[in-house]
Amino acid sequence: MASGIRDKVAIIGMGxxxxxxxxxxxxxxxxxxxxxxxxxxxxxxxxDIGAAWLxxxxxxxxxxxxxxxxxxxxxxxxxxVTRVENFCAxxxxxxxGAVYAVASGAVDIALAIGVEKLKxxxxxxxxEFSSAMGPYNFLWFPNATAPGCFAMLATGYAAHYGxxxxxxxxxxxxxxxxxxxxxxxxxxxxxRRAVTEEQVLNSPMIAFPLGLFDCCGVSDGSAAAIVxxxxxxxxxxxxxxxxxxxxxLSLSSGTEMAYDWDGxxxxxxxxxxxxxxxxxxxxxxxxxxxxxxxxxxFSITELVTMEDLHISERGKAPKDIMxxxxxxxxxxxxxxxxxxxxCFGHPIGASGIRMLYEMYLQLHGRAGDRQxxxxxxxxxxxxxxxxxxxVCSIAIIGKQDA
Amino acid sequence: xxxxxSYGAYIPRYRLNRMLVVQNMAWYFPVIMAVAQGEKAVAxxxxxxxxxxxxxxxxxxxxxxRKALDGxxxxxTTLPFSDRLNSGIVxxxxxxxxxxxxxxxxxxxxxxxxxxxxxxxxxxxxxKKDSVLVTAADQRGTKMAxxxxxxxxxxxxxxxxxxxxxxxxxxxxxxxNADFVDHYRGWNKEFDYGWEExxxxxxxxxxxIPQAIAGFLKKTGMKIEDFNKVIYPCYFGGTHSGxxxxxxxxxxxxxxxxxxxxxxxxxAHSFLMFxxxxxxxxxxxxxxxxxxxxxxxxxxxxxxxxIKKLKPRLGFKGSLExxxxxxxxxxxxxxxxxxxxxxxxRGEANPSSSLTVLWRKxxxxxxxxxxxxxxxxxxxxxxxxxxxxxxxxxxNDFSEYEFADKKAxxxxxxxxxxxxxxxxxxxxxxxxxxxxxxTFIDFTDCDLTQVKVGMPxxxxxxxxxxxxxxxxxxxxxxxxxxxxG
Numbered sequence: 065m066a067s068g069i070r071d072k073v074a075i076i077g078m079g080x081x082x083x084x085x086x087x088x089x090x091x092x093x094x095x096x097x098x099x100x101x102x103x104x105x106x107x108x109x110x111x112d113i114g115a116a117w118l119x120x121x122x123x124x125x126x127x128x129x130x131x132x133x134x135x136x137x138x139x140x141x142x143x144x145v146t147r148v149e150n151f152c153a154x155x156x157x158x159x160x161g162a163v164y165a166v167a168s169g170a171v172d173i174a175l176a177i178g179v180e181k182l183k184x185x186x187x188x189x190x191x192e193f194s195s196a197m198g199p200y201n202f203l204w205f206p207n208a209t210a211p212g213c214f215a216m217l218a219t220g221y222a223a224h225y226g227x228x229x230x231x232x233x234x235x236x237x238x239x240x241x242x243x244x245x246x247x248x249x250x251x252x253x254x255x256r257r258a259v260t261e262e263q264v265l266n267s268p269m270i271a272f273p274l275g276l277f278d279c280c281g282v283s284d285g286s287a288a289a290i291v292x293x294x295x296x297x298x299x300x301x302x303x304x305x306x307x308x309x310x311x312x313l314s315l316s317s318g319t320e321m322a323y324d325w326d327g328x329x330x331x332x333x334x335x336x337x338x339x340x341x342x343x344x345x346x347x348x349x350x351x352x353x354x355x356x357x358x359x360x361x362f363s364i365t366e367l368v369t370m371e372d373l374h375i376s377e378r379g380k381a382p383k384d385i386m387x388x389x390x391x392x393x394x395x396x397x398x399x400x401x402x403x404x405x406x407c408f409g410h411p412i413g414a415s416g417i418r419m420l421y422e423m424y425l426q427l428h429g430r431a432g433d434r435q436x437x438x439x440x441x442x443x444x445x446x447x448x449x450x451x452x453x454x455v456c457s458i459a460i461i462g463k464q465d466a
Numbered sequence: 467x468x469x470x471x472s473y474g475a476y477i478p479r480y481r482l483n484r485m486l487v488v489q490n491m492a493w494y495f496p497v498i499m500a501v502a503q504g505e506k507a508v509a510x511x512x513x514x515x516x517x518x519x520x521x522x523x524x525x526x527x528x529x530x531x532r533k534a535l536d537g538x539x540x541x542x543t544t545l546p547f548s549d550r551l552n553s554g555i556v557x558x559x560x561x562x563x564x565x566x567x568x569x570x571x572x573x574x575x576x577x578x579x580x581x582x583x584x585x586x587x588x589x590x591x592x593x594k595k596d597s598v599l600v601t602a603a604d605q606r607g608t609k610m611a612x613x614x615x616x617x618x619x620x621x622x623x624x625x626x627x628x629x630x631x632x633x634x635x636x637x638x639x640x641x642x643n644a645d646f647v648d649h650y651r652g653w654n655k656e657f658d659y660g661w662e663e664x665x666x667x668x669x670x671x672x673x674x675i676p677q678a679i680a681g682f683l684k685k686t687g688m689k690i691e692d693f694n695k696v697i698y699p700c701y702f703g704g705t706h707s708g709x710x711x712x713x714x715x716x717x718x719x720x721x722x723x724x725x726x727x728x729x730x731x732x733x734a735h736s737f738l739m740f741x742x743x744x745x746x747x748x749x750x751x752x753x754x755x756x757x758x759x760x761x762x763x764x765x766x767x768x769x770x771x772x773i774k775k776l777k778p779r780l781g782f783k784g785s786l787e788x789x790x791x792x793x794x795x796x797x798x799x800x801x802x803x804x805x806x807x808x809x810x811x812r813g814e815a816n817p818s819s820s821l822t823v824l825w826r827k828x829x830x831x832x833x834x835x836x837x838x839x840x841x842x843x844x845x846x847x848x849x850x851x852x853x854x855x856x857x858x859x860x861x862n863d864f865s866e867y868e869f870a871d872k873k874a875x876x877x878x879x880x881x882x883x884x885x886x887x888x889x890x891x892x893x894x895x896x897x898x899x900x901x902x903x904x905t906f907i908d909f910t911d912c913d914l915t916q917v918k919v920g921m922p923x924x925x926x927x928x929x930x931x932x933x934x935x936x937x938x939x940x941x942x943x944x945x946x947x948x949x950x951g
Contacts, residue, residue: 185811189884192815199820203831203930204848204942206894206908209812212882216895220878223919272881272891272914321906322846323854327878327896452896452906 077106114171151448220327247403283409474526619729
């Protein structure tokens with residue numbers, strides 16, 4: 065009987081670059097920047113790292129194939145380095161690789177690092193990926209973009225619950241306003257200006273019904289983590305140890321697209337969340353989860369995710385959102401405390417670890433102006449691919465004794 | 467009895483009012499004003515001769531067994547492939563049989579449709595074939611501000627030939643060969659080149675059609691008065707009526723040349739005019755059908771009472787009614803690739819189509835054939851080796867299941883301004899099929915503002931991509947939201 069990952073692995077160092085249009089840096093420079101902060105935070109030596117995992121999605125357009133770009137950029141001492149890619153879960157996948165390696169006893173200390181250098185492709189938005197989906201899909205899959213696919217969810221959600229699409233749009237707008245307010249407090253965020261609900265609602269249409277401010281930014285960035293066992297962490301003199309409580313991954317089996325789905329929820333998130341709470345020993349997430357960084361690639365994704373994480377009741381997320389339940393000082397479960405993908409952008413391989421970075425800072429009381437009061441559990445969530453066919457990862461970290 | 471057993475038609479949804487061409491281009495060539503009556507049918511940006519032929523073919527095969535076809539002939543002068551059997555694409559899209567079928571392309575002249583029809587009729591008369599579908603379609607490119615731009619329209623029509631349940635009995639044919647070059651399109655040229663209109667009218671249409679009809683009457687001993695309807699293409703209005711006078715035909719019996727409603731549809735035009743006539747025809751009517759193009763074919767038919775038994779179809783009338791005005795000449799020019807507009811870097815992605823995958827998955831991709839689980843009866847698209855129903859999961863135990871003719875309902879959708887498209891926003895979404903099954907699919911022939919969740923949709927075979935670099939045209943199915951319900 066599997067015992068799960070809870071409290072078997074500790075995070076002893078994390079790093080995160082400033083996210084943004086890093087015109088003068090390549091993926092290598094970004095990797096070094098997050099790695100440096102992470103290593104200083106961990107206070108270990110390079111030779112202490114037993115293995116490393118690199119998360120990167122669009123390898124063809126930014127960093128190149130294999131894990132060599134990370135090994136070369138960081139001058140790692142000929143250790144095992146593995147590149148992982150699982151759409152938007154790539155960063156969390158790198159983290160999972162490192163955590164599982166430590167938990168298995170294969171290595172004492174492992175590095176997880178994620179990066180994406182999106183601003184080298186020549187246009188806004190994510191790279192065109194129809195050609196990266198294999199020769200069969202290229203012959204039939206709609207010529208869709210990420211905003212278009214997620215926009216479908218808004219029409220699906222509104223229809224399923226019989227809500228006027230304008231009311232869904234208002235809740236979506238509140239999500240963006242909230243995230244921008246948080247991002248304004250974060251020196252590492254890309255977009256640091258607060259916005260109004262009116263601005264969001266009047267922004268130009270990208271994919272009906274998503275306007276520009278319903279979409280997250282496109283940025284370059286990197287984030288890194290050093291993990292080890294709680295025992296080693298203790299022996300290194302670490303205090304207020306943060307441990308991994310749960311790591312779950314769920315992928316579509318094709319039922320959403322070809323069998324049965326209401327278009328108003330994510331099958332994978334719903335399952336991954338239930339498994340994660342079980343692994344972390346959380347009974348009532350609405351009460352026990354202290355804070356979240358979820359995959360707000362688009363405002364509608366965040367809205368639906370609040371229900372899939374079993375925090376808002378089905379069909380009730382718009383109300384919770386409008387009530388401020390997910391606002392930083394709303395008395396509920398603060399969501400996107402660091403500004404989220406909305407303000408950090410979404411350099412895919414980095415996002416999962418960037419989310420953990422915020423949870424880690426908060427758990428250590430190092431989040432500056434946006435510090436929450438005594439958080440215990442922080443949840444991160446990624447969703448890659450398409451609403452009807454996706455990869456979902458969920459991580460929960462918390463104070464060791466929580 | 468040998469003859470026609472069914473008919474179908476397809477006129478694309480967009481119509482371009484000829485005055486719009488005049489308003490935009492008469493400054494350049496004022497003569498176009500003379501033929502600016504009515505509107506022409508314009509294929510959507512994702513349509514071509516093959517996709518329109520498929521649409522007409524499906525319309526024609528309503529209530530008929532596609533599995534009984536032993537030949538699919540395609541007549542067109544605008545085939546997307548110079549060396550690849552274009553009718554083979556149409557046959558695959560129709561899920562016509564592969565074994566025992568001989569499909570063929572008839573091309574290179576405006577009378578290709580009637581020539582294909584004669585070939586089909588002869589094969590059936592000889593007993594060598596039982597059921598042949600002849601589809602004819604054209605989408606001719608024209609330069610801006612030309613008479614061709616005013617005359618030509620896009621469209622398709624199809625006729626099914628056989629011996630069973632004949633709706634119009636074949637009464638004979640006669641052909642005339644004339645290497646009369648009124649216009650031509652040289653190898654690898656995009657546009658037609660034409661000679662002086664007066665010569666084309668007087669020495670071409672005005673003489674060759676009457677000569678061929680006279681030849682037919684002499685050969686068969688029939689009289690022009692025997693016919694209730696006389697059909698021949700000719701986009702010059704005066705010449706069209708002049709031919710009738712020459713033949714001594716009552717003008718009321720002459721089929722309208724359709725200039726005002728859709729324009730001359732090339733190799734499809736005789737068929738389209740014929741389909742329009744069949745819709746009005748009564749049992750016992752005799753119809754004379756002629757074509758034009760480096761000669762002339764003349765065919766005669768007698769309508770039987772079976773015509774009243776045909777199932778309802780879109781046909782000519784239905785196609786005409788289902789229309790939307792293309793209210794921008796610039797849009798028309800862009801759809802035809804006559805002007806250069808930026809598609810963005812996203813539009814640069816151009817992977818080659820995998821021919822191995824296309825062969826392996828031809829039924830799925832062109833035929834829109836999915837699977838139905840033999841165990842739990844769940845229809846699924848696209849098919850996979852393992853049943854999609856999580857409570858079933860049976861492996862490799864399926865029957866083929868056609869989705870092309872299934873009604874669908876829109877489950878969710880978007881209009882995407884970011885995706886590279888010559889007609890943004892790119893509208894796509896999820897549809898669920900009546901009887902089970904659902905998929906993620908591009909929408910076409912719709913305005914975003916009219917699309918709603920729950921709206922019915924029909925499937926349509928469309929051009930998916932045009933790989934100019936490698937000269938490949940890819941096809942797949944799209945959903946057409948049925949705005950009127």
